[in-house]
Amino acid sequence: MAASCVVASELLQNTKQISMFFPKTSRFIRRISTSNLQCDKQHQLKTNSASQQLVGVVGLEIHAQINSNTKLFSGSPVRFSAPPNSLVSFLDASLPGTLPVLNRRCVEAAVMTGLALNCTINKKSLFDRKHYFYADLPAGYQITQQRRPIAVDGTLTYSFLSGKKRSQVIRKHVHVKQIQLEQDSGKSLHDDVRSQTLIDLNRAGVGLMELVMEPDMNCGEEAAAAVRELQLILQALGTCQGNMSEGQLRVDANVSVHRPGEPLGIRTEVKNLNSIRYLARAIDYEIQRQIGVVQRGETVQNETRAYDSKSGFMPEPNLPPLIVYEDDASLPSGIDPGQAVVVQEIKEGLPELPSVRRERLVQTYGLLPEHSFTLVNEDGLMEYFEEVMKGTRREPRKVIGWVTNELLGQLKQRDLSVSQSPISPAALAELLELQETGHISSSIAKQVYQEMWNSPGKTAAQTIQEQDLGLVSDVAQLHSICQKVVDSHPDEVCAIRSGNTKVLNKLMGLVQKETKGRADPVLVMDILKQKTS
Amino acid sequence: GSIFIPILSCKGAGNGRCGTIDPAAVPADLVDKLERLALVDFRTKQGLACLEKAVRFAGQLHAVDTSGVEPMDSVLEDRALHLRGDAVTEGDCAEELLGLAERTVEEYFVAPPGMAEAAFMSSHQLPENHREE
Numbered sequence: 001m002a003a004s005c006v007v008a009s010e011l012l013q014n015t016k017q018i019s020m021f022f023p024k025t026s027r028f029i030r031r032i033s034t035s036n037l038q039c040d041k042q043h044q045l046k047t048n049s050a051s052q053q054l055v056g057v058v059g060l061e062i063h064a065q066i067n068s069n070t071k072l073f074s075g076s077p078v079r080f081s082a083p084p085n086s087l088v089s090f091l092d093a094s095l096p097g098t099l100p101v102l103n104r105r106c107v108e109a110a111v112m113t114g115l116a117l118n119c120t121i122n123k124k125s126l127f128d129r130k131h132y133f134y135a136d137l138p139a140g141y142q143i144t145q146q147r148r149p150i151a152v153d154g155t156l157t158y159s160f161l162s163g164k165k166r167s168q169v170i171r172k173h174v175h176v177k178q179i180q181l182e183q184d185s186g187k188s189l190h191d192d193v194r195s196q197t198l199i200d201l202n203r204a205g206v207g208l209m210e211l212v213m214e215p216d217m218n219c220g221e222e223a224a225a226a227v228r229e230l231q232l233i234l235q236a237l238g239t240c241q242g243n244m245s246e247g248q249l250r251v252d253a254n255v256s257v258h259r260p261g262e263p264l265g266i267r268t269e270v271k272n273l274n275s276i277r278y279l280a281r282a283i284d285y286e287i288q289r290q291i292g293v294v295q296r297g298e299t300v301q302n303e304t305r306a307y308d309s310k311s312g313f314m315p316e317p318n319l320p321p322l323i324v325y326e327d328d329a330s331l332p333s334g335i336d337p338g339q340a341v342v343v344q345e346i347k348e349g350l351p352e353l354p355s356v357r358r359e360r361l362v363q364t365y366g367l368l369p370e371h372s373f374t375l376v377n378e379d380g381l382m383e384y385f386e387e388v389m390k391g392t393r394r395e396p397r398k399v400i401g402w403v404t405n406e407l408l409g410q411l412k413q414r415d416l417s418v419s420q421s422p423i424s425p426a427a428l429a430e431l432l433e434l435q436e437t438g439h440i441s442s443s444i445a446k447q448v449y450q451e452m453w454n455s456p457g458k459t460a461a462q463t464i465q466e467q468d469l470g471l472v473s474d475v476a477q478l479h480s481i482c483q484k485v486v487d488s489h490p491d492e493v494c495a496i497r498s499g500n501t502k503v504l505n506k507l508m509g510l511v512q513k514e515t516k517g518r519a520d521p522v523l524v525m526d527i528l529k530q531k532t533s
Numbered sequence: 534g535s536i537f538i539p540i541l542s543c544k545g546a547g548n549g550r551c552g553t554i555d556p557a558a559v560p561a562d563l564v565d566k567l568e569r570l571a572l573v574d575f576r577t578k579q580g581l582a583c584l585e586k587a588v589r590f591a592g593q594l595h596a597v598d599t600s601g602v603e604p605m606d607s608v609l610e611d612r613a614l615h616l617r618g619d620a621v622t623e624g625d626c627a628e629e630l631l632g633l634a635e636r637t638v639e640e641y642f643v644a645p646p647g648m649a650e651a652a653f654m655s656s657h658q659l660p661e662n663h664r665e666e
Binding site: 068069070074075076077083084085086087088089090092093095101102103104105107126131133135136188189191196197198199200201311312314315316317318319320321322323338339341 | 617
């Protein structure tokens with residue numbers, strides 16, 4: 001089906017008419033995936049109470065792999081790639097006679113994450129067993145925290161850029177229902193050739209934080225922005241490295257559609273989302289698919305899961321309740337500090353969160369919110385920008401465009417990350433400093449910048465010298481060029497003399513053409529004004 | 534349809550004796566669910582006899598009066614949960630672990646047949662943290 005971007009609501013409004021006259025076409029239109037504008041339209045539709053349009057409802061279940069040296073209940077290492085079954089202890093293999101021993105680092109990670117998301121930390125939380133049979137779950141159960149998890153009732157605040165120029169920062173909130181500690185399962189590899197399934201238990205027992213969000217989102221773009229913000233938060237905290245392609249952050253989306261004000265529709269699950277971009281598209285596609293189903297008068301098929309009926313749970317008998325303490329004052333006397341997790345201490349040790357970082361950039365550099373949003377959103381861009389600022393006296397507002405447009409644009413085109421940029425912050429700073437001190441004009445600066453991309457390793461100064469791009473400030477030379485232009489354009493001179501000063505810009509353009517953009521614009525303007533007065 | 538299994542209902546309060554036999558029907562969809570959870574085939578005569586025995590055996594619990602008693606989920610409820618430091622102390626014993634398995638392929642365990650195939654998957658839906666490679 002076509003992937004052209006068409007606004008959803010227009011489709012919906014026209015569909016009825018189209019289906020009357022062009023039945024085949026209407027089916028085709030319903031299957032077209034939507035653009036990011038769908039979210040804006042959905043919000044407009046929600047506020048219009050007379051509207052009967054269907055909107056999407058999205059809830060997320062996120063599993064974040066805890067960034068720790070060892071697993072949740074055993075001392076085996078946590079590593080992404082290693083020879084099969086080499087990171088497995090007797091407990092991970094579920095051999096009889098083994099017992100789970102909780103990793104302190106995982107508890108701290110869960111508390112940190114809970115605090116960063118404004119959750120209530122349960123001073124007493126419990127562990128359960130969730131039973132199900134699968135080859136990569138050797139024990140036949142997963143230790144989790146269904147009944148009473150370590151953190152509940154928080155908020156994830158996220159933003160995204162909207163509007164025609166993507167210059168409007170929209171802030172939204174998702175309610176975090178709970179955060180629970182649980183074990184990861186092993187991996188199964190299907191060998192279709194020999195019709196067998198191979199099991200690697202390296203991942204079995206790795207600590208996970210399951211974050212359950214309420215269905216507060218309405219489309220793929222919102223879900224993607226929320227996941228991105230969570231990724232940034234987890235990375236800033238260091239509790240999860242958040243690499244989706246490596247399975248460190250796994251997202252499942254529950255999607256349904258309904259008419260605003262009416263009860264929620266039947267939900268389906270969108271799984272195996274391994275990138276943020278794919279997440280947005282897959283969710284939007286599913287919303288569109290369900291809208292189509294409902295409009296045809298059919299019902300959305302829901303695959304009920306056997307374990308959803310909440311059976312198969314029992315308390316984990318080998319683990320007492322997990323107690324964390326509010327502050328030092330509430331510690332029982334004589335307790336070994338290594339055995340006490342103190343919430344206050346963790347709170348005080350929290351690093352700078354992305355939202356705070358964005359605000360700091362706005363305050364420190366006087367940037368617009370959409371600029372700081374972009375800086376924080378792209379890995380390494382903020383550091384790049386701050387490094388450039390160290391090397392030039394140019395105003396931050398005049399530097400930011402270079403970083404968020406020129407640099408980022410080139411990187412995206414070549415599919416490079418900021419760390420792979422052939423142009424270092426120092427090199428860009430040098431270029432901007434040359435512009436700031438009047439050695440080159442702004443249009444030349446852009447030209448030199450392009451050249452720096454084409455011949456990396458050559459500095460701005462070298463290019464300027466080689467191609468003789470320095471600003472022409474020789475007054476005599478400028479005078480003669482201006483005179484030439486003035487002499488050859490009598491009509492324009494007339495217009496200027498009769499009050500139309502805007503025509504000066506045209507003459508300026510001609511002078512710049514003559515000097516190949518190297519004329520000092522301030523001087524030229526002065527001279528032109530003189531000659532046409 | 535339903536399956537007829539007599540269930541012992543013990544209405545005697547705490548005297549250890551079981552009261553009258555109360556015939557109860559186990560609905561077919563409950564049998565389906567039990568089959569899925571326990572991976573036992575109840576549809577044979579043997580299976581049903583097994584189920585019946587199990588229900589009767591468990592029914593003896595009703596002999597005890599537990600009104601007003603909080604359920605105990607762990608005999609360790611008064612103990613402190615020990616926290617371990619995050620240093621590597623085990624693992625790296627692939628040979629030893631694989632040596633326990635009947636069948637291995639190049640350092641991988643081999644799943645028992647029927648546990649990981651499409652047919653199994655469709656009737657036994659897996660929880661969300663499962664990932665297929």
